[in-house]
Structure formats: structure tokens, C-alpha cells
Amino acid sequence: xxxxxxxxxxxxxxxxxxxxxxxxxxxxxxxxxxxxxxxxxxxxxxxxxxxxxxxxxxxxxxxxxxxxxxxxxxxxxxxxxxxxxxxxxxxxxxxxxxxxxxxxxxxxxxxxxxxxxxxxxxxxxxxxxxxxxxxxxxxxxxxxxxxxxxxxxxxxxxxxxxxxxxxxxxxxxxxxxxxxxxxxxxxxxxxxxxxxxxxxx
Amino acid sequence: xxxxxxxxxxxxxxxxxxxxxxxxxxxxxxxxxxxxxxxxxxxxxxxxxxxxxxxxxxxxxxxxxxxxxxxxxxxxxxxxxxxxxxxxxxxxxxxxxxxxxxxxxxxxxxxxxxxxxxxxxxxxxxxxxxxxxxxxxxxxxxxxxxxxxxxxxxxxxxxxxxxxxxxxxxxxxxxxxxxxxxxxxxxxxxxxxxxxxx
Numbered sequence: 001x002x003x004x005x006x007x008x009x010x011x012x013x014x015x016x017x018x019x020x021x022x023x024x025x026x027x028x029x030x031x032x033x034x035x036x037x038x039x040x041x042x043x044x045x046x047x048x049x050x051x052x053x054x055x056x057x058x059x060x061x062x063x064x065x066x067x068x069x070x071x072x073x074x075x076x077x078x079x080x081x082x083x084x085x086x087x088x089x090x091x092x093x094x095x096x097x098x099x100x101x102x103x104x105x106x107x108x109x110x111x112x113x114x115x116x117x118x119x120x121x122x123x124x125x126x127x128x129x130x131x132x133x134x135x136x137x138x139x140x141x142x143x144x145x146x147x148x149x150x151x152x153x154x155x156x157x158x159x160x161x162x163x164x165x166x167x168x169x170x171x172x173x174x175x176x177x178x179x180x181x182x183x184x185x186x187x188x189x190x191x192x193x194x195x196x197x198x199x200x201x
Numbered sequence: 202x203x204x205x206x207x208x209x210x211x212x213x214x215x216x217x218x219x220x221x222x223x224x225x226x227x228x229x230x231x232x233x234x235x236x237x238x239x240x241x242x243x244x245x246x247x248x249x250x251x252x253x254x255x256x257x258x259x260x261x262x263x264x265x266x267x268x269x270x271x272x273x274x275x276x277x278x279x280x281x282x283x284x285x286x287x288x289x290x291x292x293x294x295x296x297x298x299x300x301x302x303x304x305x306x307x308x309x310x311x312x313x314x315x316x317x318x319x320x321x322x323x324x325x326x327x328x329x330x331x332x333x334x335x336x337x338x339x340x341x342x343x344x345x346x347x348x349x350x351x352x353x354x355x356x357x358x359x360x361x362x363x364x365x366x367x368x369x370x371x372x373x374x375x376x377x378x379x380x381x382x383x384x385x386x387x388x389x390x391x392x393x394x395x396x397x398x399x
Contacts, residue, residue, distance in 0.1 A: 031238050092334065173337035176340060
């Protein structure tokens with residue numbers, strides 16, 4: 001071998017070693033962004049929200065799950081309120097996988113590998129079901145006027161279900177409240193007439 | 202021959218060095234926040250967390266062990282009309298021209314809440330979420346007021362900012378500005394409340 005080839009050989013060895021180091025590090029280290037949950041499966045399941053984990057190559061495998069809140073737009077159609085008046089109530093919610101133990105374990109078992117639609121669908125059905133039960137205890141104008149009380153009770157009622165799913169109800173608001181029978185319109189109309197008579201308006 | 206090899210090696214090293222520096226140095230734009238995943242930090246409650254927020258102008262990357270992302274802090278302009286909103290006494294009004302500038306907060310603890318939720322969320326999805334929250338907040342606020350109380354738009358704006366901020370801050374957002382153009386009645390009687398000209 002020519003002595004001139006020596007630097008080339010040293011350079012090539014250095015290059016190969018660097019490539020091997022990169023490959024080994026890639027196989028060993030996994031980094032999750034702050035809004036991701038890393039699920040390390042293999043020996044003992046580990047759940048790491050946002051951060052770095054070292055895994056055993058070939059023995060452990062990682063999957064990631066998003067911790068981004070999911071927008072849920074639910075609506076009860078014709079839910080009977082007090083006085084048998086069917087009410088349409090729109091709900092706006094943000095639901096997120098709860099990254100804290102023990103809830104996170106439930107969420108992983110239920111939703112790992114599924115799209116956000118799955119969370120959206122389950123949360124929608126849960127909220128609509130409980131809202132329907134709650135509306136029965138309210139007069140139509142009460143749902144509209146006492147939104148905070150209604151959402152607080154809806155949170156309480158659905159809390160257990162969301163906890164079982166490992167989900168966190170981050171936001172819950174009531175959108176439009178309406179009825180097909182014109183009940184709320186009639187209350188409004190009476191108020192308009194009263195205001196006109198009394199010179200308010 | 203050996204001189205040629207040395208020159209080639211030096212040239213290669215220089216090029217490599219330039220690329221390495223470019224790759225290792227991450228520069229921050231004033232309208233964004235660098236989020237370094239894999240670098241241990243401490244949350245406000247003192248608990249260790251697996252990422253760090255970088256407020257400095259630049260940061261050096263540790264290849265393979267850290268992932269860099271950017272949290273876009275520029276304003277999202279949200280414009281919405283909320284039709285058929287009922288007052289406390291069920292009088293229908295329309296709230297028109299609600300324009301808000303909302304952004305992800307760059308200050309802790311809100312920035313942490315933002316990074317743990319919206320790091321890679323597309324801007325249009327963020328805008329939709331904020332729009333839905335603001336529309337529901339408008340309905341909630343108006344449901345507590347009477348028609349005549351809707352005349353003072355400045356007061357209405359203040360109250361809306363106050364109420365919506367409570368919800369949005371929990372998600373890492375902050376409201377920069379919010380204006381309401383007008384509240385119009387949906388019946389023929391009451392005079393439409395309009396913004397007084399300055």
C-alpha cells in the first residue's frame with residue numbers, strides 16, 4: 001500500500017465510525033416534542049410526555065401519541081326540557097389526552113394508534129348523552145340564561161366518563177340555544193312589546 | 202500528490218465546518234419561540250420537564266439528542282359575526298364585526314401551555330378553534346345582559362376580553378386587541394347600538 005494512501009484510509013475509517021455512531025444513537029435515543037407522548041413498549045411500558053428516552057434496540061419499540069387538544073362540536077337536537085319543549089343546544093369543547101398518570105394509561109389503551117377523529121367521536125357522544133339528561137331538568141330559558149351552571153353540571157356529570165377514557169375536558173362552552181316550537185322567540189317578542197310599551201327598546 | 206490530498210482535505214473540512222455551524226446554530230426570529238425537546242428544563246411548579254423554551258436570540262443544537270421546533274407567536278386575525286344571539290330576556294340581536302388579534306403567548310407559564318398543546322398545529326385550525334370559543338363567549342356574555350345594556354360597545358368589548366381571556370389563557374393564548382363593530386337588533390324596534398365616533 002502506498003504511504004500516500006494513509007491519510008485517505010484514516011479519513012475513511014473516521015467517516016465510517018461517525019456513520020456508525022450516528023446510526024447507534026438513532027437506534028438508542030428517541031425525542032418527543034412537548035405536545036407528544038412517547039409510548040415505549042417492550043419490557044415494561046413507559047409513557048413519556050415530551051422529552052428524551054433511551055430505548056433498548058430490538059427489545060423496545062416506540063410509538064407517539066399527540067397531546068394536541070381536539071375541537072369537539074356537539075349538538076343535542078330536540079332534547080326535551082321541562083314542560084316537554086324540545087331544545088337544540090350547541091356545545092363547544094376542547095378535549096385532550098391527559099398526560100398525567102394514572103389517566104394517561106387509560107388514554108393509551110383506548111386511543112393509541114388512532115386518529116383524532118376517534119377522540120372527537122367518543123367525546124361528542126359522551127357530551128351529548130349527558131347534556132340530554134341534564135336538559136330534562138332545566139326550563140329552556142334556564143339553559144340559555146344560566147350557561148355557567150349548566151356547563152359546571154355537565155362537567156360534573158361527564159367527569160367520570162372522561163376520566164375512564166383518560167381524557168381531560170379542557171374547555172366547555174354553550175353555543176346557540178334554540179327551539180323549533182318558538183318558545184324562546186315568544187319570550188323575546190313579549191319582552192320587545194313590553195319595552196316598546198314602556199318606552200325602553 | 203500529497204499536497205493535493207491535503208488541499209482537498211482542508212477544503213472539505215472547511216465546507217463541512219460551515220455546514221456544521223449552520224446546522225448547529227439555531228437563530229430565533231423575534232416573533233417566535235425556540236422549543237428544545239430533549240433538553241431538560243423545569244416547569245413553574247418545579248417539576249422536571251423534558252423540554253426547554255429558549256428566549257435568547259440563538260441556541261446551539263445537540264445533534265440527535267435534541268429536536269428544535271418553533272412556536273409561532275405572530276397574531277392570528279379572527280373576524281366573526283355572531284347571528285341571532287339572545288339577550289338575558291331572549292331578545293334576538295346580531296353581534297357584527299367582532300375582530301380580534303390573538304396570539305400564542307411567549308411568556309411562561311402560558312408559553313408552556315402553548316408548547317404542550319399547539320406546537321405543530323396549523324394556523325387555520327388554531328383560528329377555527331379561537332373563532333368557536335369567541336362566538337360561544339359572545340353568546341354567553343349577551344345572555345347575561347339586557348338589550349339596553351348592549352349599547353356601550355366599549356364596555357361590551359372589555360367584558361368579552363375579560364371573559365374570553367380566562368378561557369384562552371388556560372390554552373396558552375393571549376388576546377392583543379378586540380373590537381366589536383356593532384350590535385344590531387333582529388326586530389324593527391330598538392335603535393341599533395353603534396360605536397360612537399371618536
